[in-house]
Amino acid sequence: MAEQLGRDLVLVKGSSGGTGGTAIAGVRVKGLAINNEIVDITSDDSNGWRESLAEPGQKSLEVTVSGVSDDRVMLAAAMSSSDVSDEYMLTWADGADVYGTFMIASYSENGEYNTAVTFEATLQSSGSVTYQAGA
Secondary structure (H helix, E strand, C coil): CCCCCHHHCEEEECCHHHCCCEECCCEEEEEEEEEEECCECCCHHHCCCCCECCCCCEEEEEEEEEEECCCCHHHHHHHCCCCCEEEEEEECCCCCEEEEEEEEEEEEEECCCCCCCEEEEEEEEEEEEEEECCC
């Protein structure tokens, strides 16, 4: 895989099945965390070593974004009682993407006297998430 610019990693809201949707404007920093909850099966027979099942008990993804508050799409979704959960897609320049239903777990905006208003948001997966490899 070739190196890629961070600005080419894009978060899209409302991407049904990995297509369409609206790119979230003003984003500067994007992060993706994959969580696999280990199922501990350690017993007296483990001789003091932890053992776990070969598959996780629960899988989840967390997407974090921050940037300059531009179009207020994330704020509107976070404030809405019905839009807190929606389809989102994180897409890379090489065509790879991760998409599924995510809930806005947290949202914050900050503004200093002589700087742009900035925001931070955390989205957590709800249900299965699909990964498609790029070129």
